Amino acid sequence: MRKSRTSTTPANIRALDRAFFSRDPRRVARELLGKVLVRQHSGALLTARIVEVEAYLGEQDPAAHSAAGNTARTAVLFGPPGHAYVYFIYGNHYCLNVSCEPDGQAGSVLVRALEPLSGVEEMAKARGIEIHSPKDLLRLTSGPGRLAQAFSITRVRDNGCDLTSGDSNLWIGEDGYRARGIRLTPRIGITKAAEKALRYLLVGNLFVSGPKRVL
DNA sequence: ATATCGATTATCT
């Protein structure tokens, strides 16, 4: 009684709806922990659990790109919620954000680290590394630049992509996993408003980026 | 284990 799969959507993951993202970025950030980022391209299925994010609060937040207002670069942030804002940084790296709050408000969540679930070989290939031991997995998706590279996320390909549709080739879903041990810390790698605790992570998860500390 | 630095480009001043 096995059913053939005609849809490209993985059977056990269902997409989050737009209402999920149409809220305060702090709320969205907290609830995104434990959700699954899904990439479908050229037959391969890449999935990874979100284990670290940061909230950016829109025009009032000096550390957010949207602080400069609605420009060609930041237009997606000011648009409807649940869309991918992809930017290029330091001449090397792409980073993935999800737009939050209703249309017109620019809050967002930066995805900082993932725990790979499927498609590890594809991710390693995209990253240009080889997996020889379990600890090599840690360099696959721990950090915003790394995870973007592992998922082949670029500005041209993915900026503005709707993340709430399972038919999209990049989306976010949930598989029933319940996040436990959520911790807040200051955001990483910023110079403005660096003291605010807007980074959310799963305590003890090895795939969280940055120096490992005993918490 | 932490520190420093180069890479390389979009965006803003």
Added chain:
DNA sequence: GATAATCGATATG
């Protein structure tokens, strides 16, 4: 012209 929501390599403890 300076800076940036980063990473990897190298140096040093």
